[in-house]
Amino acid sequence: MRLWKKVIAATAAVGTVVFFFMAVDVGPHEEYSPDPVETAVVDTVPLPPNAYGIPISGFTMEQGSIKVGSTFGELLASRGVDLNAVHKLVELAEPYFDVRRMHTGRPYSFIFRADNELQPAYFVYEADPVEYVVFGLGDSLTVHVGRRPIKSTQHTIACVVTGALYNDLARVGADPQLAMYLADLFAWSVDFYRIGKDDVFSLSCTKQTVYGVRYGKPRIIGARYISNGRIKDAYQFAQDDGIQxxxxxxxxxxxxxxLKAPLKYSRISSNFSKRRLHPVQRVMKAHLGTDYAAAYGTPILSVGDGIVEQTGRTGGNGNFVKIRHNGTYTTQYLHMRKILVKKGEAIQQGQVIGEVGSTGLATGPHVCFRFWKNGVQVDHLKEELPNTAALDASLMPAFTQHRDSIADELIAAENVARGRVVNF
Ligand SMILES: [Zn+2]
Incomplete structure (x- = not known):
């Protein structure tokens, strides 16, 4: 890509320039997201997007983007910056930014004083749409990290289900991706395979933009699902640990x-492994489950609420039951002596679904427990499962207030959505 020159209209910008130089790391930026509870306007004075807060008039700028294989040192050397200065800059940058982390395709700029078009005064690298690193190349070498303001706005929308939720959200002008977030949010309380016509979803979300360009993902701060007069709701709230x-x-x-295990009293006889010696076949094979040894006839428990997706018998698995807990998680229990549930049956956590046996390829009585997350078999003992503790009682008053303010908006949006359907 050819470099192109651009003269900064610095005189126009000077009055409105705000400095966002901060000594912060240039890591991933999720952690910088403003607290979604405070949805007021974050920025009031816009920073010219390409001026990097450099407040002197009469500059020219050359912009380009990082090419495959190009390095910080090479780039600067190509503009006459000597090696000693490069080393010094790398050192100065170290607390904020690792120059080896410049990514292919990200924009950079060389900024020249109008009276010296040979030696750049600054090199700027845009680490992401928000953060940029300004290297001062003058007599004293400097490094700053600047940030563009993130604007956060709140939106509340509701839709009546007519078909696929994805399309219904799009129809009312919402980002249809929110359908996936809703499915995740209500994974434990709503069976998304059984959403009915005329059910209502409402949600409040925050969206972030940087100079009008969408930044990051929308975040749901509250949502309701109404089906046959029954309401499921969810509100984002941070406890004292600050985690939303x-x-x-x-x-x-x-x-x-x-449940931690599908048996009340058991011992693990074989762990999840991508490679183990199969006890019957005597060959190296992946073991995509955890084996729990127990006596014949020991009750096998479902580790969570769900629906029996499959029961059956195969040569390897023996008698087995597979349970779908929600859109994300499915579990399977193998080698049963006896299956005690039927396909399609609703199961409660801890319900007995079968008896320990050694059907299929098994050397002795045990349950091979398999755990799927989004269709991929994973080691359930290593899964970081979400925090499930209830809200601390001391935070209830603050939570109630927060909940009510969001719920008011959700209910208003639901009324509008319902009205729309009647009018059509
Ligand atoms: Zn196993």
């Missing part, structure tokens, strides 16, 4: 814990 979680209207976590 979702709670239902009563302050219970919207997530539920799984």
């Amino acid at each position: 979680q979702y709670f239902d209207g009563e302050g219970n976590s919207t997530r539920k814990a799984f």
Whole structure:
């Protein structure tokens, strides 16, 4: 890509320039997202997007983007910056930015004083749409990290389900991706395979922009689902640890814990492994489950609420039951002596679904427990399952107030959505 020159209209900019130089790391930026509870306008004085807060008139700028394989040192050397200066800059940058982390395709600029078009006064690298690193190349070498302001706005929308939620959200002008977030949010309380016509979803979300360009993902701060007069709700709220979680209207976590094991008393006889010696076949094979040894006939428990997706018998698995807990998690229990549930049956956490046996390829009585997350078999003992503790009682008053303010908006949006359907 050819470099192009641009004269900064610095005189026009000087009056409105704000400095956003900060000594912060240039890491991923999720952690900088403003607290979604405070949805007021974050920035009031816009920074010219390409001026990097450099407040002197009469500059020219050359812009380009990082090419495959190009390095900080090479780039600067190509503009006459000597090696000693490069080393010094790398050192100065170290606390904020690792120059080896410049990514292909990201924009950079060389900024020249109008009276010296040979030696650049600054080199600027745009680490991401928000943060940029300004290297001062003058007599004293400097490094600053600047930030563009992130603007956060809140939107509340509701839709009546007519078909696919994705399309219904798009129809009312919402980002259809929110359908996935809703499915995740209500994974434990709503069966998304059974959403009915005329059910209503409402949600409040924050969206972030940087100079009008969308930044990051929208974040749901509250949502309701109404089906046959029954309401499921979820509100984002941070406890004292500062971590945002979702709670239902009563302050219970919207997530539920799984039982740690499918047997009450058991010992693990074989762990999840990508490679182990198969005890029957005597060959190296992946073992995508955890084996729990127990006596014949020991009751096998479902680790969570769900629906029996499959029961059956195969040569390897023996008698097995597979349970779908929600859109994300599915579990399977192998080698049963006896299956005690039927396909399609609704199951409660801790319900007995079968008896320990050694059907299929097994050397002795045990349950091979398999755990799927989004269709991929994972080691459930290593899964970071969501925090499921209820809200601390001391935070209930603050939560209630927060909940009510969001719920008011959700209800208003629901009324509008319902009205729309009647009018059409
Ligand atoms: Zn196994």
